[in-house]
Amino acid sequence: MSANSDLALDKGNREPKFNWFKIDVRAYTMIAALFSIWVLFSLLHERFLSATNLSNLFLQMSATAIMAIGMVLVIVAGHIDLSVGSLVGLTGGIAAMLNVWYDWPTVPVILATVAIGAAIGFVQGWIIAYRAVPAFIVTLGGMLMFRGILFGTSGSVTIAPLSPSLKTVGQAYIADLIGWIIGIVALAFAAYLAIRKRNARARYGFPVEPLAVSFLRITVMGILILGFVYLMNSYKGIPVPFIMVVVLAFVFTFIAKNTTFGRQVYAIGGNPEAARLSGINIKRRVLTVFVLSNTLAAIAALVLTARLNAATMSSGQNAELDAIAACVIGGTSLMGGSGTIIGAVIGALVMASLDNGMSLMNMESFWQYIVKGAILILAVYVDIYSRQRKKQA
The missing domain is CATH 1.10.3470 (ABC transporter involved in vitamin B12 uptake, BtuC)
Structure with missing residues (x-):
């Protein structure tokens, strides 16, 4: 068997690896x-990250x-x-x-x-x-x-x-209970999409990020979504x-x-x-x-x-x-x-x-x-x- 065929066989048997440094830069x-921007304005004005101001920001x-x-x-x-x-x-x-x-x-x-x-x-x-x-x-x-x-x-x-x-x-504004329900549903849907995308990439042989990374991504997403709901509910609720x-x-x-x-x-x-x-x-x-x-x-x-x-x-x-x-x-x-x-x-x-x-x-x-x-x-x-x-x- 030639060297080229050996190299091709080696490439064919090689498992796809996840590129840790390939990110969506933009x-x-x-x-x-x-x-x-949020950190800068919060340092310049204490009310910027308050629930009242953020609620007005999302309305605007x-x-x-x-x-x-x-x-x-x-x-x-x-x-x-x-x-x-x-x-x-x-x-x-x-x-x-x-x-x-x-x-x-x-x-x-x-x-x-x-x-x-x-x-x-x-x-x-x-x-x-x-x-x-x-x-x-x-x-x-x-x-x-x-x-x-x-x-x-x-x-x-x-x-x-x-x-x-x-x-x-x-x-x-959405009532507090409905806001929590929406937040939990949104988190579950986001997790479902992330897992579905990961399984689809694995099924077709594309590089897949480690399971721990996927879990960390979903966890961060959950913190952001539920934290947003909590912050909005501390004022009047999520703006319609x-x-x-x-x-x-x-x-x-x-x-x-x-x-x-x-x-x-x-x-x-x-x-x-x-x-x-x-x-x-x-x-x-x-x-x-x-x-x-x-x-x-x-x-x-x-x-x-x-x-x-x-x-x-x-x-x-x-x-x-x-x-x-x-x-x-x-x-x-x-x-x-x-x-x-x-x-x-x-x-x-x-x-x-x-x-x-x-x-x-x-x-x-x-x-x-x-x-x-x-x-x-x-x-x-x-x-x-x-x-x-x-x-x-």
């Missing part, structure tokens, strides 16, 4: 950055996180949506008009608002996908139009107050908007990673020509992405309007920039083809933490714009640098 960098980030979830799909598909901020203002204004001026009950208001968001997404997506008008132009026009429609239909006045039942969408963020994040993570539609969206953003040659209906997928994005913008509008107990003319202004920044900071590439829902949610939490911390410090508002802009540039730089390194490797 994911851990984002978590470390968030942790560093909810609308941005919901918009960012939809924006991830748009950016991954190789497009951009500049209209979601004005769409939040318009749909939030419509919800308030129906509720305050026409006395619509809460459920019909919610259904009508979400339906209007989906319809607008269909129109914008159809123009982009089937008439080949650049998304930048279509959504830029939408940004101007939606804000103008809001001014015209509302008479440029603040619409308030909302009915108590509609306010619960943005202001309610944050529960909505978590549910939407899980649903859209599943769509992105475990469905044909999700994989095709990533393929379209990664290599449109290869996606077309493989038989993917690119136009239909792009249309669906914009419908989902604008539907989520309408849900974010409900959360924001309910939290403020009013629809204002400035509602949602520059929110599209916060959503895009959350996605990019969370690791979504503006080149398309890569990005995660969880990363976008973490990015939204980073943005909200900066705003919240600097507000507690009574810093001038211009510093918030400077710091967030600098972080956004740094995130894009890291993305481009990492792509160049991969090409060189």
Whole structure:
């Protein structure tokens, strides 16, 4: 037997080894950055990590996180949506008009608002996908139009107050017992997913981390989840908007990673020509992405309007920039083809933490714009640098 065949046999019999040093650098960098921000502001202000302030922080980030979830799909598909901020203002204004001026009950208001968001997404997506008008132009026009429609239909006045039942969408809290049940269920589900992923890797012969490492990972996850529930229950409970963020994040993570539609969206953003040659209906997928994005913008509008107990003319202004920044900071590439829902949610939490911390410090508002802009540039730089390194490797 030749030396080459001996070497091949040796490789075939070799057990796959877990690489202890192979980690998701970008994911851990984002978590470390968030942790560093929290530590810094807790040292500068003793109230930052209090249950009251953290509860307000999760409330504040909810609308941005919901918009960012939809924006991830748009950016991954190789497009951009500049209209979601004005769409939040318009749909939030419509919800308030129906509720305050026409006395619509809460459920019909919610259904009508979400339906209007989906319809607008269909129109914008159809123009982009089937008439080949650049998304930048279509959504830029939408940004101007939606804000103008809001001014015209509302008479440029603040619409308030909302009915108590509609306010619960943005202001309610989960009872303590239900919070503990949700926490335990979330921990059990996370452990199930971790074990399932580990068994799947072992079944197909991929390197598997030691069982002790998996157990440690689940333990840390349990401490974080149950610690979060305990902290929130020490104030008023888990905010309902944050529960909505978590549910939407899980649903859209599943769509992105475990469905044909999700994989095709990533393929379209990664290599449109290869996606077309493989038989993917690119136009239909792009249309669906914009419908989902604008539907989520309408849900974010409900959360924001309910939290403020009013629809204002400035509602949602520059929110599209916060959503895009959350996605990019969370690791979504503006080149398309890569990005995660969880990363976008973490990015939204980073943005909200900066705003919240600097507000507690009574810093001038211009510093918030400077710091967030600098972080956004740094995130894009890291993305481009990492792509160049991969090409060189």
